[in-house]
Amino acid sequence: MPNQPKPKKQNPLWYLGAAVMFILAKGKSLLALLKFGKFGGVLISMLLSVGAYAIIYPWQFAIGFVLLIFVHELGHVIAAKQKGLPVTAPVFIPFLGALISMKKHPRDAVTEAYMAYGGPLLGTIGALAVFVAAYLTDSELFYSLAYVGFFLNLLNLLPIHPLDGGRIATAISRWLWLIGLIGGLFIIIYIRSILFFIIWAMFAYDLYKKYVKHRHHGEERFVTASFLVSAEPLIEQGYLIPGTEHKRELPFVTFSDLDGQQYVRVMWESLDFKGTVPLMHQGLIKRAHVTKLDHLQKETGLHLMIHCQIDYTLYQNDKYYDVPVASRWKFGIAYVLLAGFLVGMMALVHRLGDLNV
Incomplete structure (x- = not known):
């Protein structure tokens, strides 16, 4: 042949x-x-x-x-x-x-x-x-x-x-x-594949984080989101407009839909603002806070771009691995x-x- x-x-x-x-x-x-x-x-x-x-x-x-x-x-x-x-x-x-x-x-x-x-x-x-x-x-x-x-x-x-x-x-x-982790490395070296070696290295690091580094406490993660809101409620109430470096804690509630997608709803009462942030993974929410503000002047008045961050601990559901014999x-x-x-x-x-x- x-x-x-x-x-x-x-x-x-x-x-x-x-x-x-x-x-x-x-x-x-x-x-x-x-x-x-x-x-x-x-x-x-x-x-x-x-x-x-x-x-x-x-x-x-x-x-x-x-x-x-x-x-x-x-x-x-x-x-x-x-x-x-x-x-x-x-x-x-x-x-x-x-x-x-x-x-x-x-x-x-x-x-x-x-x-x-x-x-x-x-x-x-x-x-x-x-x-x-x-x-x-x-x-x-x-x-x-x-x-x-x-x-x-x-x-x-x-x-x-x-x-x-x-x-x-x-x-x-x-x-x-x-x-x-052990046998796969020898195989990947044998086939001399850079791509599969990168996959193996990422897998090894993920195992390290899950079972060594964060074994006794969850892995800390965060997600960011930005919302554009009108500053008129603050002006009408006589409040000073916060500066661009303004930081504050935001009250929040968290919930999940029927598909298991978790959301965090943040609120700023004086701005009459409520925003919803989806999480990539299930987590235990630690805090929600504003990291920065941007001032934007529009035809309808002054607006604020609220940059917020949600800090959470990754939730590991051990029941996920409960498989019948x-x-x-x-x-x-x-x-x-x-x-x-x-x-x-x-x-x-x-x-x-x-x-x-």
Whole structure:
């Protein structure tokens, strides 16, 4: 069999220039496609990724590679929909893969693991379909794509956050994170991937913060927000207008909606002001305070831009990781079987396709 596809010998700047010229020539059409909806955005990001990979590899390989990533991300979308979690369409980032954003976070580790497992499961099915096509056609291109598809899904099963394996581990045992921390480093050094090393380093630091630095007390965080309000209430009551460096504590209340999103409502009574600030994570509110004021003169009168800050302690809900024993076994067995299947398929593709990998 021929070897794995090699990088093209043509000058890569030609392809980059061609891509730029295409975007300039079709700019209006691309903008119209983006306005068409979320699928337009997905298609545009896919085309950009194909163009980026085509600079290094043959365009046929680039297209197949991006489609395999799309199938993987589609698995996450389907799993999230099955659990009633609204998610965005996949967005492709050249040389980084693709991602989806959750509009609503899982409420327990089982749901998180289920959604995470959907990606490598459907991704494996997609790579398996490519392998069947390679076997029937004896195609070097399909063998290469199948191998890469199996490898990427296996790599995603490393028990490291935010990889899929790290999220699946939440429903099996968090001790798998320690295995990922130690074993994952050796694997990442072996494959010599800067990107995955950065992911590993961020994961290691997150574990340090969670289980060492902030083990006995929550991690302190803050969020900022700005509000434009009229200064007329102060003027009417005869109060002096506070200066730009004015600072004060603000009374507040906090509440959550049915989806678990936490909000903080701050108040300034003399200004007749109430503002609502969403939190990125659940937290225990310590204080709300004004950090700065800006004076803005408008046609309707003097206005104040209130810059406020909410200080809070990150809330860790240990019940999130309460998983029934039966579910732990199911996810554990499914995890091991999928990883084993991927390793076996990589070996089979390597033998049948005679790939130099």
